[in-house]
Amino acid sequence: MTVTGSPEVLRGFRSVQRLAYECAEAVAAQLRPGVTEREAARMQREWLRGRGVRDWFHLPFAWFGDRTAFAGFRVPLQFFPTNRELAPGMPFILDLAPVHGGCTADVGYSGCLGPNPVHDRLMRDLRVHRELILREVRERRPLREIYEDVERLMVRQGYHNRHRAYPFGVIAHKVDRVPERRFSPHVFGFGTQSLKGLAKDALRGHREGWSPLWSPYRFSQHPPRPGLWAVEPHLGFRGTGAKFEELLVVTDSRNAQESAFWLDDDLPHVRRWAEAEADREQEKERAA
Amino acid sequence: MNGHETDGGATVRERWVRAEGVELCVAELGDAGQPTVVLLHGYPDSKEVWSEVASRLAERFHVVLYDVRGHGRSTAPDPLRGGFTLEKLTGDFLAVADAVSPDRPVHLVGHDWGSVQGWEFTTVACTEGRIASFTSLSGPSLDHFGHWINARLRRPTPRRAAQLLGQTAKSWYVYLLHTPVLPELAWRGPLGARWPAILRRLEKVPADGYPTPTLGDDAAHGAWLYRDNVRARLRHPRPDAYAHAPVQLVTPVGDAFLSPSLYDDLDRWVPRLLRRTIDARHWVPRTRPDQLAEWIGEFVLAHEDGRPVAETVPDGPYADRFGGRLVLVTGAGSGIGRATAFAFAEAGARIVAADVDAEGAATTAELCRMIGAPEAWAEAVDVADEEAMEKFAERVASSYGVVDVLVNNAGIGVSGPFLDTSAADWRRVLDVNLWGVIHGCRLFGRQMAERGQGGHIVNTASAAAYAPSRALPAYSTSKAAVLMLSECLRAELAGQGIGVSAVCPGFVHTGITATALPHSPKGMGGTPITGVSAEEEQRRRKSAQRRYGQRNYPAERVADAVLRAVVRNQAVVPVTPEARGARLLARFAPRALRAIARVEPKL
Numbered sequence: 001m002t003v004t005g006s007p008e009v010l011r012g013f014r015s016v017q018r019l020a021y022e023c024a025e026a027v028a029a030q031l032r033p034g035v036t037e038r039e040a041a042r043m044q045r046e047w048l049r050g051r052g053v054r055d056w057f058h059l060p061f062a063w064f065g066d067r068t069a070f071a072g073f074r075v076p077l078q079f080f081p082t083n084r085e086l087a088p089g090m091p092f093i094l095d096l097a098p099v100h101g102g103c104t105a106d107v108g109y110s111g112c113l114g115p116n117p118v119h120d121r122l123m124r125d126l127r128v129h130r131e132l133i134l135r136e137v138r139e140r141r142p143l144r145e146i147y148e149d150v151e152r153l154m155v156r157q158g159y160h161n162r163h164r165a166y167p168f169g170v171i172a173h174k175v176d177r178v179p180e181r182r183f184s185p186h187v188f189g190f191g192t193q194s195l196k197g198l199a200k201d202a203l204r205g206h207r208e209g210w211s212p213l214w215s216p217y218r219f220s221q222h223p224p225r226p227g228l229w230a231v232e233p234h235l236g237f238r239g240t241g242a243k244f245e246e247l248l249v250v251t252d253s254r255n256a257q258e259s260a261f262w263l264d265d266d267l268p269h270v271r272r273w274a275e276a277e278a279d280r281e282q283e284k285e286r287a288a
Numbered sequence: 289m290n291g292h293e294t295d296g297g298a299t300v301r302e303r304w305v306r307a308e309g310v311e312l313c314v315a316e317l318g319d320a321g322q323p324t325v326v327l328l329h330g331y332p333d334s335k336e337v338w339s340e341v342a343s344r345l346a347e348r349f350h351v352v353l354y355d356v357r358g359h360g361r362s363t364a365p366d367p368l369r370g371g372f373t374l375e376k377l378t379g380d381f382l383a384v385a386d387a388v389s390p391d392r393p394v395h396l397v398g399h400d401w402g403s404v405q406g407w408e409f410t411t412v413a414c415t416e417g418r419i420a421s422f423t424s425l426s427g428p429s430l431d432h433f434g435h436w437i438n439a440r441l442r443r444p445t446p447r448r449a450a451q452l453l454g455q456t457a458k459s460w461y462v463y464l465l466h467t468p469v470l471p472e473l474a475w476r477g478p479l480g481a482r483w484p485a486i487l488r489r490l491e492k493v494p495a496d497g498y499p500t501p502t503l504g505d506d507a508a509h510g511a512w513l514y515r516d517n518v519r520a521r522l523r524h525p526r527p528d529a530y531a532h533a534p535v536q537l538v539t540p541v542g543d544a545f546l547s548p549s550l551y552d553d554l555d556r557w558v559p560r561l562l563r564r565t566i567d568a569r570h571w572v573p574r575t576r577p578d579q580l581a582e583w584i585g586e587f588v589l590a591h592e593d594g595r596p597v598a599e600t601v602p603d604g605p606y607a608d609r610f611g612g613r614l615v616l617v618t619g620a621g622s623g624i625g626r627a628t629a630f631a632f633a634e635a636g637a638r639i640v641a642a643d644v645d646a647e648g649a650a651t652t653a654e655l656c657r658m659i660g661a662p663e664a665w666a667e668a669v670d671v672a673d674e675e676a677m678e679k680f681a682e683r684v685a686s687s688y689g690v691v692d693v694l695v696n697n698a699g700i701g702v703s704g705p706f707l708d709t710s711a712a713d714w715r716r717v718l719d720v721n722l723w724g725v726i727h728g729c730r731l732f733g734r735q736m737a738e739r740g741q742g743g744h745i746v747n748t749a750s751a752a753a754y755a756p757s758r759a760l761p762a763y764s765t766s767k768a769a770v771l772m773l774s775e776c777l778r779a780e781l782a783g784q785g786i787g788v789s790a791v792c793p794g795f796v797h798t799g800i801t802a803t804a805l806p807h808s809p810k811g812m813g814g815t816p817i818t819g820v821s822a823e824e825e826q827r828r829r830k831s832a833q834r835r836y837g838q839r840n841y842p843a844e845r846v847a848d849a850v851l852r853a854v855v856r857n858q859a860v861v862p863v864t865p866e867a868r869g870a871r872l873l874a875r876f877a878p879r880a881l882r883a884i885a886r887v888e889p890k891l
Contacts, residue, residue, distance in 0.1 A: 118658050158626065158651045164840075216837065238630065238659055 009103070009177070010249065013228060014264050016098060016105040017247055021267055023047045024094045024109035031113060033088055037062040037081035040094065048098045055184040057097035057104045057175060057194040065090045068110070068241035070165040080189065091119045091240050097175075097194075097230075099184075104175040104194060106230035108245030109268065122235050122242035125157050127273045129233045130244070130262070137224045137250060137260040144220040147171050150233055151216075162236035163243070164216070172231040174201055174212035175247065224260065226252045244269045305354070307383040308376060313361035314354040314384055318346035323420070323592045324389040325349045325584065326381075330400020330427065331514075332475065332483070332507030334360030336500050337399065340577035341584070348585055349395075352388045356380070356401070358509030360502055372512040374408045374430070374521070381409050385418055393420040395588045396533075399573050401513055403427025411529040411557070421591040423536040423584050425572055426543055428550050430517060432557055434525030436550060451549045458545050465514045472508040480504035490544075492785060493574045494740060534560035536587045538580070539608075540568040562587065563608040567742060567857070568785070575785070576741050579692075582612055604634030604660065606851050611636035612662065616684065616691045618671050618728060619698030621648025623798030624748060627843035628695055628850050629653075633661035635851065640684060640691070642667040643698070671698045671724030672716075681731035690739045693854055696728040697748040699767075703832075704818030706761040713818055714762055721766035722773075729777055733786070742785035744854045747774045751794040751867035754874040756885040767792075771860070778859055789853040792871070793846045794864030795839045 027043045044060035063070075064084045068091045073079070086092060090113050097106035112119040129150055136146040150171060151161040163171045178193045185192050201212035211219040214229065232245035247263040301316045315335060325345055327338040335353035342351045357380055358364035358372065365371025385394050396419050398406030407429030409415045410422045428436075440452040465471050474480075480503050487493040535558045539548050548565075555561060564583055568576050604610075615632045619625035621643030629641050633656035641656065643649035646668035656664035665688065669680045684691065702709065702717045725747050736743035752760050753767040774790035781788060817825045841864050849863045862868045873881040 121658065155622065156648070156651070158655045160842075216834070237655070238634070 010263065012101055012103040013105065013247060016100045016103045017107060017264055017267075019048070019051060019053075019100060020096055020098055020105040020107040021109065023051075023096060023098075024107060025268060027094060028092075028109060028111050031086055031092065031111075033086055033113065035086045036083045037064055037067070038083060040064075040086075040092070041081040044094060044096050048096070051100075053098040053100050055099040055178060055180070055193060056186060056191045057099060057106055057178075058095075058191065059186060059189040060094065060096035061189075063093045063095075063241070065092075066239035068093045069160075069236035069239055070162050070241065071239060073165050076167055076188075086113055088114045089116050091116055091242065093241065093243060095232075095243075095245065099178050099180075099191060099194065102177050102180050104178055104228075104230075105247065106173075106175055106232075106245055108232055108234075108243045110242040110244065116240070118237060118240045119242060122159065122237060122240060123269065123272065124276065125159070126233065126235060126242060126244055126269065129153065129235075130270075133231060133233070133248070134260060134262065137248065138256045140223045140259075142221050142223060143214045144216060144218070147214065147216050147220065154233075154235055157235075158237065160236040161234070162241050163232060163234040166232075166234075168213050168215045168217070170213045170215050171233055172214035172229045172248070174198070174225070175228050175230050176201070224250045226250050228263070303387070305384050305387045307357070307380045309365045309371065310357040310380070311363045312354050312357065312380055312384060314352060314388065316388060317342055317351040317353075318349055320350045320388075322348065322350045323588055324352055324392065324394040325588055326352045326354075326385065326388075326394045326396050328381075328396065328398040328402030328405055329353070329356065329359070330398075330402045331510040332499075332503060333400070334500055334502055334506055336360070336498055337571070337573050339498070341573050341581050344577060344581035345585060349588065350389070352384065352394070354380075354384050356405070356510075356513075358512070359506040360500070364509050368509065368512050370516060372509075372516040374405065374517055377405050378409055378412060378415065381405070382415065382418065393418050395419075395421045395423075395584075395591070397423040397425070397584055398427060399425040400427045400570070401510070404430060404517075407432070407529075407531075410531045410533050410535065411526075416532050419533040421534050421536065421587055422531070423538065423587055425538045425580075426540060426546055426570055428546065429529055429557070430521035431525040431529035432554065433550065434522040435529075436553060437522060438525070439553065451547065455547050455550065458547060461545070462514055462518060465511045466519075471511045475507035475511075476504040480507065483507075487571065491569045491571050491575070493571050498574060529557060531558040531560075534558075534562070534587075534591055536562045536564060536583065538564045538566055538572065538583065540566050540570060540572050542567065542569040545570055564611060565609040567609075567744075567787075578690075578739070578741055579613070586612060604631065604636070604851075605848075606635045606855055607660075609635065609855055610693070610851075613637045613692040614640070614689050615693040615695065616640040616642060616732065617695040617697055618642045618669075618724065619748075620652045621645040624793060624796060624843045624846045625695070625697040626652045627847035628697060629656055629664075630659060631844070631847035631851050632693070633657075633659050633664065636660050636662065637693070638662055638688070639664040640667060640688060641665070642669050642671075642680070644668065644670045671696075671727060672719035674723075674727060677724075677727040677731060681735065684732075685735055690735045690741075691732050691743065692736075693744045693746070694728060694732045694736075695746045695748070695850060696725040696770075697746075698724050699748060699750075701760070702762045702818065703760055703828075704820070705758060708818040709762050710818065717762045717766050718769075721763070722769045725770050725773060729773070729788075733777070733781065736786050737781065737784050740784065744787045744789070744857070745774075745777065745781075746789045746791055746850050746853060747771075749774065749790040749792050749860075751792050751862060751864070751870050753790075753792060755870040755881055757889070758885060758887075759889045775859065787854070787857040789850075789858050790860050791846065791850055791853060792860065792862045792867050793849075794841070794862065794867030794870075795836060796841045796843055796846055796864065797836050797839065798843050 023044055040062035041060045062081050064086050092111055094109045154161050176197050198212055205211045210222045210225045214220055229248045231248045232243055234243035249263050250260045253259045303314050305312045305314050329335050329337045335355050338353050345351045355362035396406050403424045404427040406422050410419055440448040484499055488495055572580055610632055615637040617625050617629045620629045620641035629639050629652050633639050639656045639661045641649045641652040649666035653664040653666035669676055699721045702713050747770050749771040750767040752764040753771040771790050774788050778788035817828050846863050849861050853861045862871045
């Protein structure tokens with residue numbers, strides 16, 4: 001196991017990821033009709049600042065309505081929060097990446113304000129992607145091919161791959177420990193320390209034939225690299241988008257189970273799927 | 289009261305209702321316990337103009353028709369002058385409504401002058417509570433019309449001036465009707481005799497016992513509708529002509545007498561307005577009875593029980609045009625077909641999603657229902673299989689009805705030099721790409737033509753249909769055939785109100801290159817690449833798929849082009865910039881295109 005794979009380090013990452021998801025759930029619970037994306041982003045920032053977060057992989061994002069499917073996005077500036085107001089039935093996505101205690105989390109939380117059948121269906125269909133990614137990473141398939149398989153599955157489900165809209169079209173990127181500095185500026189919403197780490201990885205990877213960005217391009221034609229990957233499959237259907245984002249641990253272990261695993265299985269979306277499953281089982285029993 | 293049968297089998301009960309100075313002939317169909325729908329005829333018509341629609345509505349509603357005073361079998365007021373004012377016509381309507389439905393409000397439907405009257409009834413105070421809904425067809429409110437003219441005279445921007453001039457030209461017959469005696473002479477003489485033939489030729493009204501023999505007198509009396517009301521109302525429109533009932537406005541886009549821009553400001557007067565557009569000329573009750581009866585029925589039911597028309601409100605750009613229409617898309621399990629089905633679903637159409645891949649079709653149908661289609665069905669069918677297609681066409685006609693818009697989209701790709709393409713490859717690509725379209729047009733086109741109420745066929749051709757290349761000889765050949773088939777069919781079916789369009793997408797990010805990859809749904813052959821080893825084929829297919837991905841032209845934009853092609857009845861629609869560019873080259877610089885075709889593509 002590599003350094004990032006050691007149990008106490010993983011514990012640190014896990015606690016930051018939990019903190020980030022707590023933040024997302026707390027903010028999501030406060031969203032009301034009329035709240036703007038900017039306000040939602042500020043609420044996340046303040047919530048985390050109050051709990052000791054001083055540095056960010058990237059500042060919190062919030063997308064409402066058809067912006068969850070990145071409709072009409074052409075330049076990266078469009079990712080930043082706008083004055084779009086939330087309305088009943090609208091889907092929303094909160095995406096936040098705090099750094100705490102030197103560990104980075106990068107999470108995405110999708111929800112909707114009131115009932116929205118399309119959004120429910122998207123969330124349900126995300127589940128197989130989580131399983132597919134883990135299975136194929138354990139098989140050590142080249143990242144680029146896994147990317148294509150995910151995209152193909154999305155198309156079969158009737159949706160679009162919307163993570164293609166992210167910079168470099170990434171479905172995931174590496175995260176790592178970040179040195180804690182008293183001064184931690186950010187440029188274009190990204191923390192400079194984290195960017196520095198990413199750039200270092202990119203340089204090293206370039207020499208060794210891998211990349212910290214998991215993209216559809218040739219530079220991702222390599223087996224999964226040990227380390228922590230923030231994986232974010234993003235589905236889009238007409239004006240509705242949904243994603244989850246969480247950390248995948250990849251190690252150099254020979255054992256399939258240990259070679260890759262999700263950092264934490266007790267997350268909102270995983271719980272939601274388990275509950276839905278339990279409901280279905282119950283109905284089946286009742287029917288029987 | 290006496291009863292007799294119509295062609296549709298519904299019993300017609302006739303009675304006479306006394307109104308101010310006249311006896312009105314009222315016909316009733318259907319169960320009197322059902323919601324009452326009153327159908328008002330226009331000029332120069334009698335209530336028989338509604339016969340087709342009435343027999344269709346009688347299954348579900350209590351349908352009431354009456355001859356407007358001076359028309360059909362109703363008596364004429366004496367004297368004629370001043371006997372046809374809108375105030376008197378309102379009295380007639382209230383007398384009929386009180387006779388046929390004394391305690392419940394009625395649903396009103398008006399065509400032409402019937403609609404003009406309907407607007408008056410819906411906007412005056414004395415009928416409040418007597419009208420549950422109003423469906424307007426080709427007839428504006430004279431008050432709204434007056435305000436419309438005034439607004440354009442006050443501020444004649446170029447666009448508004450053009451609208452005003454356009455409508456002024458379309459109203460030529462109104463001026464003629466204001467001349468004394470001449471219209472009466474013409475209608476009772478030569479014009480009346482030739483009118484049925486004129487309607488058939490110019491308005492494409494089917495020859496089926498309409499107009500009735502009373503036409504000459506109807507038209508002569510009806511001239512007073514214009515003389516008594518038009519000048520007075522247009523000069524001094526009422527300032528408070530707000531509708532107190534929900535209104536469904538059906539606009540025929542091919543109307544020779546009324547321009548669609550007349551209804552631009554209507555939202556100001558009608559708080560609850562539903563707009564519909566139909567590809568037809570003026571006499572919609574004769575030429576499109578099926579569609580009209582469906583829309584009327586839906587609107588009446590929506591305002592009878594107070595429930596909305598559908599759970600998800602269609603909000604697509606062409607919802608007025610495709611709401612409730614039946615659209616069949618082949619190859620709807622993926623790519624352009626799926627995107628097209630979604631676009632029609634967003635416009636509120638009922639969708640039949642057909643694909644050889646049953647699972648893909650089912651997914652499409654399920655998603656269509658979630659985004660606005662009132663109904664959507666999945667059908668597994670191989671378009672290349674003649675027998676299966678025939679059964680499929682029968683099944684569609686019997687279970688869902690006659691298709692209004694057919695999209696022949698199913699297609700496969702085959703790539704590789706001609707000399708390396710086997711006969712089997714040729715057969716497969718022609719079977720699907722060409723025969724699939726032929727079967728679709730043959731079977732569903734015949735159903736449309738036999739129904740005689742218009743429709744549209746869209747065939748997915750390709751930029752390869754006019755841009756030669758050494759990489760895609762078989763595919764290009766099949767698509768060129770589809771393009772020519774579409775053009776010929778367009779010429780043949782134009783007389784029956786059926787439009788045919790060929791859409792030529794170009795390089796679009798779809799599954800056509802990748803469908804034979806290991807994880808593909810079974811039953812679909814991906815693009816076979818001839819003359820290379822299996823491994824090389826796989827590699828090239830992947831690389832092509834990646835390049836299509838990088839080009840990243842979304843199938844949704846092709847779907848938008850398909851809807852636009854139907855709405856505008858376009859003949860050939862190149863979609864992507866390269867498809868447009870190639871079309872220009874093909875027309876103006878074919879030698880350049882031939883030179884490009886000789887370039888060996890890098891694979």
